[in-house]
Amino acid sequence: MLLKDKVAIITGGARGLGEVYCHRFAEEGAKVMVADINGEGAIKVAEAIRKSGGNATPFKVDVSKEQDTKSMAETCAKMYGRIDILVNNAAIFYGLKYTPFDQLSSEEWDRILSVNVKGVWLCVKAVAPHMKQQGGGRIINVASGAPLKGNPGLLHYNASKAAVIGITRTLAKELGKHWINVNAVAPGFTLTEASMLMAGEDRMNQAVAARCLPKQEETEDVVGTVVFLASDMSKFITGQTLAVNGGDLFL
Ligand SMILES: NC(=O)c1ccc[n+]([C@@H]2O[C@H](COP(=O)([O-])OP(=O)(O)OC[C@H]3O[C@@H](n4cnc5c(N)ncnc54)[C@H](O)[C@@H]3O)[C@@H](O)[C@H]2O)c1
Structure with missing residues (x-):
């Protein structure tokens, strides 16, 4: 078990990749707070983990609201006594x-950036004092290959995920002296309900054709890297973004 008795907060844990991270973290021995704006979904995931013998607690949070993120961190620290890992998913x-840049509304731009960028910052801001106090921790931010490739039609999303890479590097420098590692994972198109709805079959097939390892990317292809970054196996790695995409682009 790579994460035995570690305490992890996984945001966006109610569905898709986040749900898979929650299950695998619990299987690796972690106590998991399943944090999501979808409170019912978080309850379902936590219940499923508990049914299979794991330890999980649901928490309803809007990561773009500072008060929510503070109470998420405080509740976790109170329940489990510490916070070892934050996965900003x-x-x-x-x-x-897909929308051309000049047809995006200002409201849509703000909606995406307030969750995908501000949300990452607020969760770190809420969790870092606990990690500092206990002498260290792991933060894994979920970026994406999309800004690295510059996929057209997703300027707001690509800007948000490029920001996550910048945030990761800056926080690694600010938090290293507290023994807090900050890294990011950048998945390629991965089969989830969200990506399939957005990309459609043609784009998914194009992604396969662009890979050195020519297959669809599945959630199981990503989760091991996130566990690795949360575990002691990666304890001298910080500030990095690991692209998990079967080799469709190299960082
Ligand atoms: N699936 C892919 O192809 C892919 C590729 C690269 C990166 N990613 C990234 O991986 C992560 C998960 O992707 P997914 O496909 O599972 O997407 P998803 O939309 O299924 O999951 C996102 C989760 O975040 C939650 N969420 C949304 N807004 C929130 C808020 N304000 N506060 C708290 N929770 C909120 C949602 O309820 C949902 O459970 C995202 O960061 C996504 O950008 C996905």
């Missing part, structure tokens, strides 16, 4: 539509 991804 929550983002607005579901329902995104």
Whole structure:
């Protein structure tokens, strides 16, 4: 078990990749707070983990609201006594539509960036004092390959995920002296309800054709890297973004 007795907050844990991270973290021995704006979904995931013998607690949070993120961190620290790992996975991804940059509304721009960028910052701001006090921790931010490739039609999303890479590097420098590692994972198109709705079959097939390892990317292909970054196996890695995409682009 790579995460035995570690305490992890996983945002966006109610569905898709986040749900898979929650299950695997619990299987690796972690106590998991399943944090999501979808409170009912978080309850379902936590119940499923408990049914299979794991330890999980649901928490309803809007990561773009500072008070929510503070109470998420405080509740976790009170319940489990510490916070070892934060996985900043929550983002607005579901329902995104490919839109030329000059047809994006200012409201839509703000909606995406307030969750995908401000949400990451607020969760770190809420959790870092606990990690500092206990002498260290792990933060894993979920970026994406999309800004690295510059996929057209997703300027707001690509800007938000490029920001996550910048946030990761800056926080690694600010938090290293407290033994807090900050890294990011950048998945390629991965089969989830959200990506399939957005990309459609043609784009998914194009992604396969671009890969050195020519297959669809599945959630199981991503989760191991996130566990690795949360575990002691990666304890001298910080500030990095690991692209998990079967080799469709190299960082
Ligand atoms: N699936 C892919 O192809 C892919 C590729 C690269 C990166 N990513 C990133 O991986 C992560 C998960 O992707 P997914 O496909 O599972 O998407 P998803 O939309 O299914 O999951 C996102 C989760 O975040 C939650 N969420 C949204 N807004 C929130 C808020 N304000 N506060 C708290 N929770 C909130 C949602 O309820 C949902 O459970 C996202 O950060 C996404 O950008 C996905």
